[in-house]
Amino acid sequence: MQLTGAEIVIRCLQEENVEYVFGYPGGSVLYIYDELFKQDKFKHVLVRHEQAAVHAADAYSRSSSKIGVCMVTSGPGVTNAVTGIATAHMDSIPIVIISGQVPTPYIGQDAFQECDTVGITRPCVKHNFLVKDVKDLALTLKKAFYIAKTGRPGPVLVDIPKDVTMHKCEFEYPPTISMRSYNPIVKPQDGQVKKALKLLLEAKRPMIYTGGGIILSDAAEQLVKLARTLGFPVTNTLMGLGGYPSTDRQFVGMLGMHGTYEANMAMQHCDVLIAIGARFDDRVIGNPEHFGSIARKIIHIDIDPSSIAKRVDVDVPIVGHLPDVLGELQLLLEQSGEKPDAGALAAWWAQINEWRGRKSLKYTQGKELIMPQYVVETLYEITGGDAFVTSDVGQHQMWAAQYYKFDKPRRWINSGGLGTMGVGLPYAMGVRFANPDATVACITGEASIQMNIQELSTAKQFRLPIKIINLNNRYLGMVRQWQEMFHGNRYAESYVDALPDFVKLAESYGHVGMRIERPADVEPALREAFTKHKDDLVFMDFLTDQTANVYPMIAAGKGLSEMILAEDL
């Protein structure tokens, strides 16, 4: 049967079992929206700005491991989406973006709402396509879903000119696909896995360092099993939190610029490091020369060969799908019947526990001013550690990562790579669509939340009972912290003046608003929000200590063991 391009788009999405499309209509996608209107197999979520559509699709994927889908129109629809696409790209999130384009004869004519979508998005997608012939449409969409999810995942954009959505052709959705130019390596080399095991068994001061790859490849189960069998300390990156249970005694906390003292010291002083689905980025190891000043053997496991030996030299590189590699390692370990050096390991743990004794995350909650850390800790207690937590970017993001202990993967949703302010609220929306019964909290700040505040309207339309935890210090907090520490207290443009009354703002959108100004009110307010207002979106505006800083901290360009600790430590 002959179908139009628009009908083909809809059929392909149905074939891929898409549940939700996050989007915003416009001229170039009208035929697609017309077909969308006529079907009910998947739902469309109308956002209030295209950036939020991409963030919501991104979080839908992060919190479920399914592929997120969004749809935008040509020109400004696409350019608005670019921040969302780049955010997903930096964190390797599998999403498919369908964008409208002006009709093919108009391409290159500076037509109304025309932009070079493939050109603009090329550096921030895993791959993109311009479909010029309706006969290529179904195969291209199949490829898009396949490329997004396999290998190192990432966003794939399909740009469809309006005339292609009107043209007709026979529809057949290819059941499988193979591409001669794209065959992501998945099977690890046996010899390399054996070498890795040998190093691990010889280690005196071993360390397991894992990143977002564990979450993305759903390898948490294999990681926990291996780590427990070995008895080694584990640290997670910001993107890897929840990959290993934060409440487990082998967990030494997050590492990096705002990592715990024990995690960073153990990372620096270990003699054998196994890095799994992590990429040694600048916020994690600080200065690579300083990191390399102590000799250690490094095993690096990743799906992406280009992540290996990019920033540090590696002794045993292993390219593969993490659950398979970890499973293989576990099997070889059990077959060998060997165990790590118990004496050396006990001494290493004694050293780590001494570092732990510094209690680098300690803070003091007084009677007058609310400490932001206290709000996050109380949120953790009230939600029983079982919420999905999204964050924006800045100090509050670090406090959320440090004080909310994630025991499960895919519960901590934030923009780690690109560091995009404004993701928190659309992320919370995406999470809730993927997990309709889940408790969802968005930890944000008064600056970040205003970057996508319009989504309060979407949240109302779809009755999303998100709890917004606004840590309001009237400053661009992280900017203020750097200005205090490195720019002689000159607070250039970091004070946020003329803030709205967030309570009234929330109420005007039809939500519940609360302002919390005293430490004693923090716990009761949170309790009320999560019980009495369980089914409402609650905007909780916490006025917090304006001088609070995130500690520990490694200044840019410094080494892992050169942490700045809080003054009273």
Added chain:
Amino acid sequence: MRHIISILLENEAGALSRVSGLFSARAFNIESLTVAATEDPSLSRMTIVSSGSDNVIEQITKQLNKLIDVVKVVDLSEAAHIERELMLVKVRATGEVREEVKRVADIFRGRIVDVTESSYVIELTGNCSKLDAFLDAINRDLVLETARTGVCGIGRGDRILKV
């Protein structure tokens, strides 16, 4: 170190910009880049001359392999290979230098492919240093214009880059 990287990629619109975009985005250096369709019209072959430390070249080949349109990547300079570049040079050829230019062109096995009363166009093929040497051998003031293709290369003997 100078490397010659050969790439087989899908002959599709935009494939070239994916490669050139990768080099600019990651601050990799390009000395020359040539591309044309192969005997199989669905594939293009690209030759890139780049320079960098071993780590940088390793990253370049890995990042190229990561591009979805790229089918195969090989660093030709890792083993025996042939490299060639074509240059067309227009030189002033009047009076006594007319004979001198022809003699130098003959020595470099260049061919004169266009002649006017006052100029020659000389076609010259070889590796980059030969072309440079030719330009050094004639008086620079005589050179009116040069057009160079950039390097293309192929492995010697059994080294074959094919799908």
